[in-house]
Amino acid sequence: MGAEAGESLHRKGLWTEEEDRLLLDHIRVHGPGRWNRIPKFTGLRRHGKSCRLRWLNYLSPAVKRGKFSEEEDDLIVRLHKLLGNRWSLIAGRVPGRTDNQVKNHWNTHLFKKLGTGNFKRPRSDPKPEYRAQEEQETTDHHHPINDSNAGNCDRLPPCRSTMSNTSADDAEVGDVLMRENFLTGSEGSDGEEWMRDHRVWLGSPMLSSDRYFELSNVGLEDLVIDSYSLDQMWRHL
Protein backbone atom coordinates (compact mmCIF):
# COMPACT_ATOMS: atom_id res chain seq x y z
CA MET A 1 0.00 0.00 0.00
CA GLY A 2 1.06 3.56 0.50
CA ALA A 3 0.05 4.67 -2.92
CA GLU A 4 -2.80 6.72 -4.18
CA ALA A 5 -6.09 5.03 -4.01
CA GLY A 6 -7.18 5.58 -7.52
CA GLU A 7 -9.74 8.21 -6.74
CA SER A 8 -7.27 10.81 -5.69
CA LEU A 9 -9.09 12.77 -2.98
CA HIS A 10 -8.08 10.63 -0.08
CA ARG A 11 -4.94 8.68 0.38
CA LYS A 12 -4.86 5.17 1.73
CA GLY A 13 -2.15 3.03 3.14
CA LEU A 14 0.66 3.69 5.53
CA TRP A 15 1.04 7.14 6.96
CA THR A 16 4.07 9.23 6.19
CA GLU A 17 5.98 11.23 8.79
CA GLU A 18 4.65 14.41 7.23
CA GLU A 19 1.07 13.23 7.58
CA ASP A 20 1.69 12.25 11.18
CA ARG A 21 3.14 15.66 11.85
CA LEU A 22 0.15 17.45 10.33
CA LEU A 23 -2.26 15.37 12.32
CA LEU A 24 -0.33 15.82 15.55
CA ASP A 25 -0.03 19.56 15.05
CA HIS A 26 -3.77 19.78 14.62
CA ILE A 27 -4.52 17.64 17.64
CA ARG A 28 -2.11 19.59 19.81
CA VAL A 29 -4.05 22.75 19.05
CA HIS A 30 -7.61 21.52 18.82
CA GLY A 31 -7.52 18.25 20.68
CA PRO A 32 -8.72 14.91 19.37
CA GLY A 33 -12.21 14.68 17.94
CA ARG A 34 -14.19 16.18 15.08
CA TRP A 35 -12.14 13.99 12.85
CA ASN A 36 -13.96 14.79 9.66
CA ARG A 37 -12.87 18.40 9.90
CA ILE A 38 -9.22 17.57 10.13
CA PRO A 39 -8.66 17.09 6.38
CA LYS A 40 -10.18 20.50 5.72
CA PHE A 41 -8.14 22.24 8.41
CA THR A 42 -4.84 20.54 7.78
CA GLY A 43 -4.94 19.73 4.11
CA LEU A 44 -4.38 16.12 4.97
CA ARG A 45 -5.67 13.89 2.23
CA ARG A 46 -7.08 11.35 4.62
CA HIS A 47 -10.57 10.52 5.72
CA GLY A 48 -11.44 11.69 9.20
CA LYS A 49 -11.99 8.12 10.12
CA SER A 50 -8.47 7.31 9.11
CA CYS A 51 -7.16 10.22 11.18
CA ARG A 52 -9.01 8.96 14.20
CA LEU A 53 -7.61 5.48 13.79
CA ARG A 54 -4.09 6.78 13.33
CA TRP A 55 -4.35 8.80 16.50
CA LEU A 56 -5.95 6.12 18.62
CA ASN A 57 -3.77 3.25 17.48
CA TYR A 58 -0.46 4.92 17.00
CA LEU A 59 0.07 8.60 17.68
CA SER A 60 -1.63 8.97 21.02
CA PRO A 61 0.91 9.17 23.86
CA ALA A 62 -1.34 6.83 25.80
CA VAL A 63 -0.46 4.01 23.44
CA LYS A 64 2.19 1.71 24.77
CA ARG A 65 4.51 0.29 22.16
CA GLY A 66 6.62 -2.80 22.13
CA LYS A 67 6.34 -6.28 23.45
CA PHE A 68 3.47 -7.49 25.53
CA SER A 69 4.57 -8.62 28.97
CA GLU A 70 3.70 -11.98 30.47
CA GLU A 71 1.28 -10.20 32.76
CA GLU A 72 -0.44 -8.55 29.85
CA ASP A 73 -0.65 -11.85 27.99
CA ASP A 74 -2.15 -13.54 30.98
CA LEU A 75 -4.64 -10.78 31.51
CA ILE A 76 -5.72 -10.79 27.88
CA VAL A 77 -6.20 -14.55 27.87
CA ARG A 78 -8.36 -14.37 30.95
CA LEU A 79 -10.36 -11.45 29.72
CA HIS A 80 -10.87 -13.12 26.39
CA LYS A 81 -12.25 -16.17 28.11
CA LEU A 82 -14.67 -13.93 29.86
CA LEU A 83 -15.58 -11.48 27.14
CA GLY A 84 -14.91 -13.18 23.85
CA ASN A 85 -13.79 -11.06 20.93
CA ARG A 86 -14.81 -7.81 22.51
CA TRP A 87 -11.49 -6.25 21.92
CA SER A 88 -12.27 -2.73 22.99
CA LEU A 89 -13.57 -3.95 26.31
CA ILE A 90 -10.51 -6.11 26.78
CA ALA A 91 -8.19 -3.31 25.74
CA GLY A 92 -9.85 -1.08 28.27
CA ARG A 93 -8.47 -3.31 30.98
CA VAL A 94 -4.97 -3.53 29.57
CA PRO A 95 -3.37 -0.16 30.23
CA GLY A 96 -1.80 1.46 27.22
CA ARG A 97 -2.95 -1.12 24.72
CA THR A 98 -5.45 -0.47 21.99
CA ASP A 99 -8.15 -2.80 20.79
CA ASN A 100 -6.27 -3.22 17.54
CA GLN A 101 -3.08 -4.16 19.35
CA VAL A 102 -4.87 -6.61 21.57
CA LYS A 103 -6.70 -8.14 18.63
CA ASN A 104 -3.53 -8.53 16.58
CA HIS A 105 -1.61 -9.88 19.53
CA TRP A 106 -4.32 -12.38 20.23
CA ASN A 107 -4.47 -13.54 16.63
CA THR A 108 -0.74 -13.86 16.20
CA HIS A 109 0.56 -14.89 19.60
CA LEU A 110 -1.94 -15.82 22.22
CA PHE A 111 -4.31 -18.00 20.29
CA LYS A 112 -1.70 -20.65 19.89
CA LYS A 113 -0.65 -20.35 23.50
CA LEU A 114 -3.97 -21.84 24.42
CA GLY A 115 -3.21 -24.78 22.21
CA THR A 116 -6.32 -24.22 20.21
CA GLY A 117 -4.66 -23.57 16.92
CA ASN A 118 -2.01 -25.43 15.11
CA PHE A 119 -2.36 -24.15 11.65
CA LYS A 120 -1.68 -21.06 9.69
CA ARG A 121 -3.76 -18.85 7.51
CA PRO A 122 -3.05 -19.45 3.87
CA ARG A 123 -2.63 -16.24 1.92
CA SER A 124 -5.54 -17.17 -0.24
CA ASP A 125 -7.83 -17.89 2.64
CA PRO A 126 -9.46 -14.80 4.07
CA LYS A 127 -10.67 -16.63 7.12
CA PRO A 128 -8.93 -16.03 10.39
CA GLU A 129 -7.20 -19.26 11.03
CA TYR A 130 -4.22 -19.36 13.19
CA ARG A 131 -0.80 -20.63 13.08
CA ALA A 132 1.15 -23.15 14.89
CA GLN A 133 4.73 -22.62 15.61
CA GLU A 134 6.13 -20.72 18.48
CA GLU A 135 7.93 -17.68 17.37
CA GLN A 136 9.68 -14.96 19.21
CA GLU A 137 8.37 -11.56 19.99
CA THR A 138 9.15 -8.87 17.56
CA THR A 139 10.66 -5.50 17.62
CA ASP A 140 9.72 -2.33 19.29
CA HIS A 141 8.56 0.28 16.91
CA HIS A 142 9.44 3.88 16.71
CA HIS A 143 6.85 6.07 18.31
CA PRO A 144 6.61 9.53 16.85
CA ILE A 145 5.58 11.11 20.10
CA ASN A 146 6.93 9.02 22.83
CA ASP A 147 9.43 6.27 22.47
CA SER A 148 9.62 5.60 26.15
CA ASN A 149 6.38 3.70 26.35
CA ALA A 150 4.99 6.09 28.83
CA GLY A 151 1.40 6.81 29.49
CA ASN A 152 -0.95 4.44 31.08
CA CYS A 153 -4.32 4.42 29.52
CA ASP A 154 -6.89 3.25 31.93
CA ARG A 155 -9.89 3.95 29.86
CA LEU A 156 -13.02 1.89 29.93
CA PRO A 157 -14.82 2.49 26.69
CA PRO A 158 -18.56 2.60 26.85
CA CYS A 159 -20.04 -0.73 26.16
CA ARG A 160 -22.21 -0.74 23.11
CA SER A 161 -25.39 -2.65 23.13
CA THR A 162 -24.88 -4.14 19.72
CA MET A 163 -25.44 -7.55 21.11
CA SER A 164 -29.06 -6.71 21.38
CA ASN A 165 -29.17 -6.29 17.66
CA THR A 166 -28.72 -9.87 16.89
CA SER A 167 -31.20 -12.43 15.80
CA ALA A 168 -31.39 -13.84 19.29
CA ASP A 169 -34.82 -14.22 20.71
CA ASP A 170 -36.09 -11.84 23.32
CA ALA A 171 -35.18 -13.98 26.26
CA GLU A 172 -31.65 -14.28 25.11
CA VAL A 173 -31.44 -10.59 24.46
CA GLY A 174 -32.58 -10.00 27.99
CA ASP A 175 -29.89 -12.25 29.31
CA VAL A 176 -27.27 -10.62 27.24
CA LEU A 177 -28.27 -7.17 28.36
CA MET A 178 -28.28 -8.26 31.94
CA ARG A 179 -24.84 -9.68 31.52
CA GLU A 180 -23.80 -6.44 29.84
CA ASN A 181 -24.91 -4.56 32.89
CA PHE A 182 -22.99 -6.94 35.06
CA LEU A 183 -19.85 -6.51 33.03
CA THR A 184 -20.03 -2.77 32.78
CA GLY A 185 -21.34 -2.02 36.19
CA SER A 186 -24.14 0.05 34.80
CA GLU A 187 -26.22 2.00 37.20
CA GLY A 188 -29.16 0.01 38.42
CA SER A 189 -27.76 -3.03 36.78
CA ASP A 190 -29.34 -6.39 36.97
CA GLY A 191 -25.95 -7.85 37.48
CA GLU A 192 -26.68 -9.55 40.74
CA GLU A 193 -29.72 -11.24 39.31
CA TRP A 194 -27.78 -12.33 36.34
CA MET A 195 -24.92 -13.54 38.45
CA ARG A 196 -27.26 -15.57 40.62
CA ASP A 197 -29.03 -17.13 37.73
CA HIS A 198 -26.07 -17.88 35.56
CA ARG A 199 -23.25 -19.73 37.10
CA VAL A 200 -22.51 -20.76 33.58
CA TRP A 201 -21.66 -18.34 30.85
CA LEU A 202 -24.60 -18.08 28.52
CA GLY A 203 -24.41 -18.60 24.83
CA SER A 204 -23.94 -15.24 23.30
CA PRO A 205 -24.13 -14.00 19.75
CA MET A 206 -20.58 -12.87 20.26
CA LEU A 207 -19.29 -16.15 21.55
CA SER A 208 -19.19 -19.35 19.65
CA SER A 209 -20.66 -22.31 21.42
CA ASP A 210 -17.28 -23.72 22.26
CA ARG A 211 -16.50 -20.60 24.24
CA TYR A 212 -19.17 -21.17 26.81
CA PHE A 213 -17.34 -20.50 29.90
CA GLU A 214 -17.87 -21.30 33.49
CA LEU A 215 -17.39 -18.26 35.59
CA SER A 216 -15.82 -20.41 38.22
CA ASN A 217 -12.93 -20.96 35.87
CA VAL A 218 -11.65 -17.54 36.73
CA GLY A 219 -12.51 -17.73 40.36
CA LEU A 220 -15.54 -15.54 40.15
CA GLU A 221 -17.42 -17.68 42.57
CA ASP A 222 -15.21 -16.13 45.20
CA LEU A 223 -16.15 -12.65 44.21
CA VAL A 224 -18.03 -10.62 46.76
CA ILE A 225 -20.96 -9.37 44.79
CA ASP A 226 -21.54 -5.90 46.11
CA SER A 227 -20.56 -4.06 43.01
CA TYR A 228 -20.62 -5.44 39.54
CA SER A 229 -18.09 -3.35 37.79
CA LEU A 230 -15.60 -4.87 35.49
CA ASP A 231 -13.00 -3.20 37.62
CA GLN A 232 -13.80 -5.61 40.37
CA MET A 233 -13.77 -8.59 38.14
CA TRP A 234 -10.50 -7.44 36.77
CA ARG A 235 -8.92 -7.38 40.18
CA HIS A 236 -9.91 -10.97 40.67
CA LEU A 237 -8.51 -12.22 37.38
Next chain:
DNA sequence: AAGTGTGTCAACCGCATAAAG
Protein backbone atom coordinates in the same frame (compact mmCIF):
# COMPACT_ATOMS: atom_id res chain seq x y z
C1' DA B 1 22.81 -13.71 -3.84
C1' DA B 2 18.25 -14.48 -5.34
C1' DG B 3 13.79 -16.28 -5.00
C1' DT B 4 10.06 -17.81 -2.22
C1' DG B 5 7.39 -18.50 1.92
C1' DT B 6 5.69 -16.83 6.24
C1' DG B 7 4.58 -13.84 10.29
C1' DT B 8 3.37 -9.43 11.93
C1' DC B 9 0.69 -5.52 12.41
C1' DA B 10 -1.02 -0.99 10.49
C1' DA B 11 -4.80 0.28 8.14
C1' DC B 12 -9.11 -0.40 5.69
C1' DC B 13 -13.97 -1.88 5.32
C1' DG B 14 -18.60 -2.43 6.51
C1' DC B 15 -21.81 -1.99 9.80
C1' DA B 16 -24.00 -0.23 14.07
C1' DT B 17 -25.12 3.29 17.34
C1' DA B 18 -25.30 8.01 19.09
C1' DA B 19 -25.87 12.67 18.48
C1' DA B 20 -27.31 16.64 16.07
C1' DG B 21 -30.32 19.13 13.08
Next chain:
DNA sequence: CCTTTATGCGGTTGACACACT
Protein backbone atom coordinates in the same frame (compact mmCIF):
# COMPACT_ATOMS: atom_id res chain seq x y z
C1' DC C 1 -40.13 11.27 14.31
C1' DC C 2 -36.81 11.23 10.25
C1' DT C 3 -32.45 12.15 8.12
C1' DT C 4 -27.73 13.15 8.22
C1' DT C 5 -23.31 13.18 10.29
C1' DA C 6 -19.88 11.57 13.58
C1' DT C 7 -17.92 8.07 16.06
C1' DG C 8 -16.82 3.36 17.45
C1' DC C 9 -16.33 -1.57 16.82
C1' DG C 10 -14.77 -6.17 15.04
C1' DG C 11 -13.29 -8.58 10.99
C1' DT C 12 -10.22 -8.63 7.29
C1' DT C 13 -6.56 -7.35 4.11
C1' DG C 14 -2.11 -6.53 2.32
C1' DA C 15 2.64 -4.30 2.67
C1' DC C 16 6.69 -5.21 4.59
C1' DA C 17 10.45 -7.57 6.95
C1' DC C 18 12.58 -11.58 7.84
C1' DA C 19 13.52 -16.63 7.55
C1' DC C 20 14.35 -20.30 4.79
C1' DT C 21 15.92 -22.84 0.70
